[in-house]
Amino acid sequence: MTLSEYVSSRWDELTQAAGQHALVVALSILMATLIGVGVGVLTYRRPRLAGLATAATAGFLTIPSFALLGLLIPFLGLGWGPTLVALVMYSLLPIVRNTIVGLRAVDPAVVEAGRGMGMSAARVMARVQLPLAWPVILAGIRVSTQMIIGIAAIAAYVAGPGLGNQIFDGLARLGSVNALNAALAGTLGVVVLALAFDLFYLVVRLLTTPRGLRA
Amino acid sequence: MPDDISDGVRIELDGLTKRYPGQEVPAVDNVTMAIPAGELVVFVGPSGCGKTTTMKMINRLIEPTSGSIRIGGEDVLGMPPDQLRRRIGYVIQQIGLFPHLTVAQNVALVPKLLGWPKAKVTARVDELLNLVGLDPAQFAGRHPRRLSGGQQQRVGVARALAADPPVMLMDEPFGATDPITRERLQNEFLRLQRELRKTIIFVTHDFEEALRLGDRIAVFRERSRIAQYDTPARILADPADDYVASFIGGDSTLKRLALISVGDLAADPAAEVDGLPRVSATATLREALDVMVSHSTQQVACDGGVLTYAAICAAAEPAREREEVPGAR
Missing domain, CATH: 3.40.50.300 (P-loop containing nucleotide triphosphate hydrolases)
Structure with a gap:
């Protein structure tokens, strides 16, 4: 059976795996964005804390993904739990880092003007600082997404969702019927997903960058 | 005020x-x-x-x-x-x-x-x-x-x-x-x-x-x-x-003259204005003086008549500014 025959005969199974793969990545990025932007907002003005946040999230990235997923099993069992937690941990660094950098790059005069006009600190953050830092933060989110789309495949190791199952299955029985096709189909699916996400971010960036900030 | x-x-x-x-x-x-x-x-x-x-x-x-x-x-x-x-x-x-x-x-x-x-x-x-x-x-x-x-x-x-x-x-x-x-x-x-x-x-x-x-x-x-x-x-x-x-x-005298406009001074309405350089009523005394120096004259024409060098000197007298201003200390 050729690869294309394999793909068309397993179409339902493959699209379901791809859908789950996309879902687990999207959920992880959503949670990482909430946490990462929050951490960035709380630390960007305190150099020591900001350094600590960056170092800690960078530390997460150095843990091998097999080890991290495996170590989470005693606490979270198998499946979605450890997968989500691991992916969130891996995606934090670019988001935290870019939030801090983006907020620091906002012109202090703009913040002073906002405060001087009687906007509360929270309102200046929500209406002025975050919108101005948004293109930089979004770039961080995009990098995180690209990173964890690949890592998510490894989640099959803890019975997580996604295209990783195809790849692991194939690799486990390499040499038997359709083993190579399964591994290739899973890998290709990951690549296609990555491209689709990137296209999505391109559109998001165009739609969410304020007109006054576009070159 | x-x-x-x-x-x-x-x-x-x-x-x-x-x-x-x-x-x-x-x-x-x-x-x-x-x-x-x-x-x-x-x-x-x-x-x-x-x-x-x-x-x-x-x-x-x-x-x-x-x-x-x-x-x-x-x-x-x-x-x-x-x-x-x-x-x-x-x-x-x-x-x-x-x-x-x-x-x-x-x-x-x-x-x-x-x-x-x-x-x-x-x-x-x-x-x-x-x-x-x-x-x-x-x-x-x-x-x-x-x-x-x-x-x-x-x-x-x-x-x-x-x-x-x-x-x-x-x-x-x-x-x-x-x-x-x-x-x-x-x-x-x-x-x-x-x-x-x-x-x-x-x-x-x-x-x-x-x-x-x-x-x-x-x-x-x-x-x-x-x-x-x-x-x-x-x-x-x-x-x-x-x-x-x-x-x-x-x-300081020139700076003070810059605070007074020509219109603030009473010009001499009787004097002959022909041939004199003109300044507007909103010009400052400093500008009027500038015109005088550049034209080598002691008189300039303005809306009310003729402004003289002597009048500018009188306006620059510090004593003129000494009247009490309410609220100042």
């Missing part, structure tokens, strides 16, 4: 002090002064003298260590800072327009914070843009980065005026513009202030600007000690000490 018909309110600073932790000497030391309603008072002094710190304590961007501030008799240190600031216009040198909002959205900000109805906000934005000389049809929808520096600062002034605050704080607002734009902005601003009669505190390190704009000037030395607080004419005529005199420089 009649307080009752003016739009501005009186500001009183009493024993205002700012001490930063870990610093021996206070940045601002025991400032006591009164700013009469509807007047433009210029804080002038070298960098680091504490004039900006003093100003920023008034809208509490910097919290005073001790002392009191009253605006229109009301103690501002007991108010929530954000609400206080919505009633004080604030203009800074870097302008600080929000780059992601349009000109109209920038100007509308404080009225929206105050919960004005939408129609009123829109009407107010148009009114203000017209007031600062920007056509709303052309500029309302633009973003700040598509404006020149002078236009941006006009929007900055319009934004500060948006909710019609009785008090304005201006921190070197024209300091970053080129000399020609600066002079135009200063003139427009003076014209605006003659109509609006806000109480304005204007910080600058440019003594010439202080002379042009101020109803009164407070000359600051280090730690916000006030060396002299008086009208421009009286500071020029009678500087309190060598420090103030050093700000004025060597041409």
Whole structure:
């Protein structure tokens, strides 16, 4: 059976795996964005804390993904739990880092003007600082997404969702019927997903960058 | 200055002090002064003298260590800072327009914070843009980065005026513009202030600007000690000490002449005007003198007749400026 025959005969199974793969990545990025932007907002003005946040999230990235997923099993069992937690941990660094950098790059005069006009600190953050830092933060989110789309495949190791199952299955029985096709189909699916996400971010960036900030 | 018909309110600073932790000497030391309603008072002094710190304590961007501030008799240190600031216009040198909002959205900000109805906000934005000389049809929808520096600062002034605050704080607002734009902005601003009669505190390190704009000037030395607080004419005529005199420089008489316009003097209507160079009634005596020197004459023609060199000399007599000005100290 050729690869294309394999793909068309397993179409339902493959699209379901791809859908789950996309879902687990999207959920992880959503949670990482909430946490990462929050951490960035709380630390960007305190150099020591900001350094600590960056170092800690960078530390997460150095843990091998097999080890991290495996170590989470005693606490979270198998499946979605450890997968989500691991992916969130891996995606934090670019988001935290870019939030801090983006907020620091906002012109202090703009913040002073906002405060001087009687906007509360929270309102200046929500209406002025975050919108101005948004293109930089979004770039961080995009990098995180690209990173964890690949890592998510490894989640099959803890019975997580996604295209990783195809790849692991194939690799486990390499040499038997359709083993190579399964591994290739899973890998290709990951690549296609990555491209689709990137296209999505391109559109998001165009739609969410304020007109006054576009070159 | 009649307080009752003016739009501005009186500001009183009493024993205002700012001490930063870990610093021996206070940045601002025991400032006591009164700013009469509807007047433009210029804080002038070298960098680091504490004039900006003093100003920023008034809208509490910097919290005073001790002392009191009253605006229109009301103690501002007991108010929530954000609400206080919505009633004080604030203009800074870097302008600080929000780059992601349009000109109209920038100007509308404080009225929206105050919960004005939408129609009123829109009407107010148009009114203000017209007031600062920007056509709303052309500029309302633009973003700040598509404006020149002078236009941006006009929007900055319009934004500060948006909710019609009785008090304005201006921190070197024209300091970053080129000399020609600066002079135009200063003139427009003076014209605006003659109509609006806000109480304005204007910080600058440019003594010439202080002379042009101020109803009164407070000359600051280090730690916000006030060396002299008086009208421009009286500071020029009678500087309190060598420090103030050093700000004025060597041409105090010429600077004083620049404060008086030709129309303020009674010209000799009987004299022969033929063949004399003309000056307008709005020209300053300094400009009239310039014309005399350049034409090697002691007389110039003006609307009322002939202005003589002797009349200018008489106007420059310091004694003329010594009449008591109410509220000055």
